[in-house]
Amino acid sequence: MWGKGGEAMKMERRGVCMVVLMVCSLSSAIAGVSATSRTAGLMLPKNGKYECYRERLRRNLLANGLGLTPPMGWNSWNHFGCKIDEKMIKETADALISSGLAMLGYTYVNIAIILAAKLCLVHLVMRSKMPKPLLHGYPMMTRALMKAGRPIFFSLCEWGDLHPALWGYKVGNSWRTTNDIADNWESMVSRADMNEVYAELARPGGWNDPDMLEVGNGGMTRDEYIVHFSIWAISKAPLLLGCDVRNMTKETMEIVANKEVIAVNQDSAGIQGKKVRSEGDLEVWAGPLKGYRVALLLVNRGPRRISITAHWDDIGIPPNSVAEARDIWEHKTLKKTLTGNLTATMGSHACKMYVLKPIS
Numbered sequence: 001m002w003g004k005g006g007e008a009m010k011m012e013r014r015g016v017c018m019v020v021l022m023v024c025s026l027s028s029a030i031a032g033v034s035a036t037s038r039t040a041g042l043m044l045p046k047n048g049k050y051e052c053y054r055e056r057l058r059r060n061l062l063a064n065g066l067g068l069t070p071p072m073g074w075n076s077w078n079h080f081g082c083k084i085d086e087k088m089i090k091e092t093a094d095a096l097i098s099s100g101l102a103m104l105g106y107t108y109v110n111i112a113i114i115l116a117a118k119l120c121l122v123h124l125v126m127r128s129k130m131p132k133p134l135l136h137g138y139p140m141m142t143r144a145l146m147k148a149g150r151p152i153f154f155s156l157c158e159w160g161d162l163h164p165a166l167w168g169y170k171v172g173n174s175w176r177t178t179n180d181i182a183d184n185w186e187s188m189v190s191r192a193d194m195n196e197v198y199a200e201l202a203r204p205g206g207w208n209d210p211d212m213l214e215v216g217n218g219g220m221t222r223d224e225y226i227v228h229f230s231i232w233a234i235s236k237a238p239l240l241l242g243c244d245v246r247n248m249t250k251e252t253m254e255i256v257a258n259k260e261v262i263a264v265n266q267d268s269a270g271i272q273g274k275k276v277r278s279e280g281d282l283e284v285w286a287g288p289l290k291g292y293r294v295a296l297l298l299v300n301r302g303p304r305r306i307s308i309t310a311h312w313d314d315i316g317i318p319p320n321s322v323a324e325a326r327d328i329w330e331h332k333t334l335k336k337t338l339t340g341n342l343t344a345t346m347g348s349h350a351c352k353m354y355v356l357k358p359i360s
Helices: 035-039 048-059 086-098 119-129 131-146 185-196 222-234 250-256 259-265
Strands: 020-025 072-075 108-113 174-176 207-209 239-241 274-279 282-289 293-300 306-311 322-327 341-346 350-358
Touching: 072 086, 086 108, 185 222, 222 250, 222 259, 222 282, 222 293, 222 350, 259 350, 282 306, 293 306, 293 341, 341 350
Parallel strands: 072 108, 072 239, 174 207
Antiparallel strands: 020 108, 274 282, 282 293, 293 350, 306 341, 322 350
């Protein structure tokens, strides 16, 4: 549950304490930056596309107008686990502001805590004994949040066991599609694969969540973290930092503060990108953006440097179209326009990411 005002929210059912998120919004401390104002339903343009989203929200229990783009912020769990205190949380909120990350959209501060039980016990009890009560509990919580007097982003988490992507949009703003991520390559790409299965079900107001970001925690290489951030961005996943933002390196900051990659994630079309071609260790991901543009991600999961080609007919561009390509990690537009395909070479566990704009 993500809300404003810094108060803790507690959930308990049949004596079993569950994982709790307490969230503070930084919007009150940042002039002109508000997660609520950026995503409130009243801010939507009055056109047919967004009226469709409004109608969907009206039909759902959770008609809070939030999450029209994926949420951005920070979560304590990946780096700190249960070792958190008030001082650290306040320092983290200050760091998000002073570093400029809040101005880029990282405005949610999520505090993950365990109440009266170890996480493994919570997982065990919820999975073996609570599927039906859990499903019944989400609508109850949704109704309670709707009566809170202010919009609260509701993030569902049952680790993807009951396929929440199939039903979560009726009660929440996002839903975990996977088990917990770990700070290594295999864990990260496996979460990406599990999340990608549900790409067609993501939409403004309801997002697939493959878990928080591990960028900056030290378990992967720079190139692997760039792949991690790129896949989460094109997948329209929540961008929740999971490192110690008080002590980020320059390298980590350059990854998570890439405005062009963030813009792909926050594109108002709200269409999750997906794998459109996969050949062994080589993958082509693509997703439409507003203005007839296409986000393109080429990923090399293999052990050797290699070239990957993306064909227009795979990524939704008419085959004979001429397109301009912007490399959004190198921050430069390719000098030559492209017709029919784009080929790029990259190293092991690395990627290239572009925004393509057809010009003729």
